Amino acid sequence: MKRHGLILFLVALLILPIMALNFTSCAKKAVTTEAPGISAEEKARQEAERKKREQAEREKAAAEAKKKAEAEAKLKEQQLAREKAAAYAQRALFLNQHVHFDFDKYTIKTNAEIVLRAKADYMKKNPKIAIEIQGHCDERGTLDYNLALGDRRANAAAKYLMSLGISQSRIETISYGEERPLNPGHNEDAWAENRRAQFLIISGE
Amino acid sequence: MKLHKVIGLTICLLIGLILSSGPASGRVYIDINQPFVRKIPLAAPDFVPLKSGGSAPVSISQGLPQMLSHNLDLTGLFIVLDKRTFLEVNKKAGITEGKINFKDWLMIGSELLIKGAYDITGNNLTLELRLFDVFEGRMLLGKRYTSVLKDGQAMITRFINEIMLILTGERGVFGSAIAFVNKQDQNKNIYMVKFGQKDTIKITNNRSLNLSPAFSHDGNELAYISYKTRKPELYVRRLSDGRERKVSSPKGLYISPQFTPSGAILVSISQSNYSNIYLLDGIGRIKRQLTRLWGINISPTISPDGKRFAFVSDRAGTPQIYTASMTGGDVSRVTFEGEYNTDPEWSPRADRLVYVGAHGGRFNIYTIKSDGTDRQQLTSEEADDTNPCWSPNGRLIVFTSTRLGRSMIFTMTANGERQRPLALSLPGEQSSPTWSPVILD
Structure with missing residues (x-):
């Protein structure tokens, strides 16, 4: 009895969808048979709806494409910004990291060599730029001697860059003696900061 | 003496x-x-x-x-x-x-x-x-x-x-011209004052650095270094009408110009390997190179007889004063004491040089005979005294001092007495005084 019931159930399961299919096909038939009866107005409405639907789909696709493109552009922009920031940082370092000297000296110190190597690298990465090296002194001593000393410092830095393969034609030198201190103080810290060769990009950017 | x-x-x-x-x-x-x-x-x-x-x-x-x-x-x-x-x-x-x-x-x-x-x-x-x-x-x-x-x-x-x-028996030097540099708002311009008077005349007027004024021997021209076209150049200005000419033709940084009695210019030109002293004619052509050495050679000053000049060189490792003949030969060292002796100026009436010497981080003014003997210390303030220059009769010295808290022009006698600031009616800080060689009638 139990088994019989199960079989019936399975048959029902099979038949029911077939019936349903039959029913829908009957309904379809009914519609097509009715087709000649729909008005031109209704047809136009349906056509418009279809077009609207297609339009909406196109728009959706376009919007998605745009979104994707935007995301890509944003990524690229971020990438560029990162690169730009890095370049800016390198440029800032080039301009703001100075080569320092001992009092009354124009020999390049060991830690200054590291700074100068970074300058040479930057100039190799930016092969179009030309620079000016400004030589500066602290406020002590006499004006004329400090002008000469500043010039020697600028030239010492220039020569070091040239020894690293930078063309002389890309380097100009100038001395400001003690006229342009970075630190207006009158103590050893200020003096040490002010005894420097400073780098300026004058063309090629 | x-x-x-x-x-x-x-x-x-x-x-x-x-x-x-x-x-x-x-x-x-x-x-x-x-x-x-x-x-x-x-x-x-x-x-x-x-x-x-x-x-x-x-x-x-x-x-x-x-x-x-x-x-x-x-x-x-x-x-x-x-x-x-x-x-x-x-x-x-x-x-x-x-x-x-x-x-x-x-x-x-x-x-x-x-x-x-x-x-x-x-x-x-x-x-x-x-x-x-x-x-x-x-x-x-x-x-x-x-x-x-x-x-x-x-x-x-x-x-x-x-x-x-x-x-x-000797006329005074009052009313004779002193040129100097005045610093205001990071700019330095050259001014003139008549010794003993207060009113100043502005000679240069630009927003840059104008440095190292030096009078011609007739007092009619003033040589100076200007950064007005950004790169420092040497100019000579006629004082009567302000007309000037650029004298720096050979490439390099020009430092410490001085006229010779004949109107030529002694100047140090700084190039890639050295700063050396040259004799230029009035329009900037090189007549002669007077020093040929690596390093710094600056601040030439001619002897009253025109046969020798004194200058500063760091050839011995520190800046010291030397003299040489006007052909550049016969070099002899004048200063031996101290690590820093600069800014010499030869007295117009005696065989003495006035100069700046550093001791214990302070810069003071000394005089010395050109053979290096009879060194005398004229200033000893707890401040920096620099840029000494003789009056045209060699009786007085004008110099820069920071002893009153800012850089000002002072005068004193040839033996260091009467150290007094010039009474100038001018705001700013003053330096680099130079005295016209002309004694007025």
């Missing part, structure tokens, strides 16, 4: 002659064996009106005699007596022998008396100025000047030069 003695002797003779019949006859005024001249006490009371009932602003009646006293003090030849010690109370005391009670001046120890009277008519000022020997009760010098009101200071400096001529 020799000339110094001659002048000492001249004063002695003059005063001696004057006083030969006086009460202090036989008194030794100036001991010519001493390097320092005995200073003569002097009084310069307020000026009085020439005509009865005349009047003048305080800047004339008191300002001018004060300026006269201050300037005479700068020579180091006088002790200028304090006005508050004056005994003369007679309102009727005049400016002629008959109207002066010389005892009033004798009592306070004054040996020389300068009296002045003024008259102002419209915009014109007349000054009558008289120098008296107090012991003798006799006028040594009397002058009357008339000009526009603003020339009062110039009348005083002219009269002082006459006083110096009468007392020393």
